[in-house]
Amino acid sequence: MTFLKLKPLTAEQLSAAVELDQLCFGGLWTRSGYERELDSPNSQLLVLEAAIGNRDSGVRARPSEALTRNAVTTEVETELTPQPLLVGLGCYWEILEEAHITILAVHPDYQRQGLGKLLLYALLGDARRRLLEWATLEVKPSNQAALSLYQKFGFTEAGRRRRYYPTGEDALILWRGGLQTLEFEETLTQCYQEVESTLAFWGWQLSEVIGGRC
Ligand SMILES: CC(C)(COP(=O)(O)OP(=O)(O)OC[C@H]1O[C@@H](n2cnc3c(N)ncnc32)[C@H](O)[C@@H]1OP(=O)(O)O)[C@@H](O)C(=O)NCCC(=O)NCCS
Numbered sequence: 001m002t003f004l005k006l007k008p009l010t011a012e013q014l015s016a017a018v019e020l021d022q023l024c025f026g027g028l029w030t031r032s033g034y035e036r037e038l039d040s041p042n043s044q045l046l047v048l049e050a051a052i053g054n055r056d057s058g059v060r061a062r063p064s065e066a067l068t069r070n071a072v073t074t075e076v077e078t079e080l081t082p083q084p085l086l087v088g089l090g091c092y093w094e095i096l097e098e099a100h101i102t103i104l105a106v107h108p109d110y111q112r113q114g115l116g117k118l119l120l121y122a123l124l125g126d127a128r129r130r131l132l133e134w135a136t137l138e139v140k141p142s143n144q145a146a147l148s149l150y151q152k153f154g155f156t157e158a159g160r161r162r163r164y165y166p167t168g169e170d171a172l173i174l175w176r177g178g179l180q181t182l183e184f185e186e187t188l189t190q191c192y193q194e195v196e197s198t199l200a201f202w203g204w205q206l207s208e209v210i211g212g213r214c
Helices: 011-025 031-039 063-067 074-080 115-129 144-152 182-201
Strands: 002-008 043-054 059-061 085-095 098-106 134-139 156-161 171-176 204-209
Touching: 002 115, 011 031, 011 043, 011 085, 011 098, 031 043, 043 098, 043 115, 085 115, 098 115, 115 134, 115 144, 115 182, 115 204, 134 144, 144 171, 182 204
Parallel strands: 002 204, 098 134
Antiparallel strands: 002 043, 043 059, 043 085, 085 098, 134 171, 156 171
């Protein structure tokens, strides 16, 4: 079982956030960019931190090692690598009644295990709790994984920004209204139920949630 914590980014996790950003986007935000997010009262930046171990003994290891371990090296690796691993991060900016989702990323080794959906659920749940009315974001039209994920939460295409990315690619503007409606609450509930079973299937267990809860 791999224990997961969902919580706001802390200063101690800045280097890990930059590393994850580099892995997922090739360096979208710099360290000072993440520092600015920490300082901004309008920025909600949540991270998913993972640790494998026996909760009773308090022994923990990095999942990437533990999941590929062999019986001989397990104990040594567990002793040597007690540091938790940042496996996901997501951020939105609160702008008047809008939640502008600025980043969403899951470590490439742990994609397709429900973590992206969990992060998006947490961001939107947080926005709902803060009484925001709608959510929006930009995404590459070629990013099928992200598009499919956002569609599950009811995002629809609202427009296009020409040559938005440094590569010259356009951005699709996605939009999700009605965050305060019962219909959206039901969408969130359904998404969370799906997330719960996907996480359980992959052996993840949420051991701590700070912020991000609906
Ligand atoms: C987009 C991203 C965050 C998804 O995270 P993830 O943890 O892999 O997603 P999940 O396992 O929670 O999947 C949730 C849904 O997303 C969609 N999805 C995720 N990966 C997909 C893929 N490779 N192909 C198609 N759909 C995919 C599916 O609809 C999936 O639901 P399903 O499992 O019921 O089919 C992840 O791929 C990522 O970090 N990509 C690089 C960074 C990025 O592009 N971020 C988005 C910027 S807008």
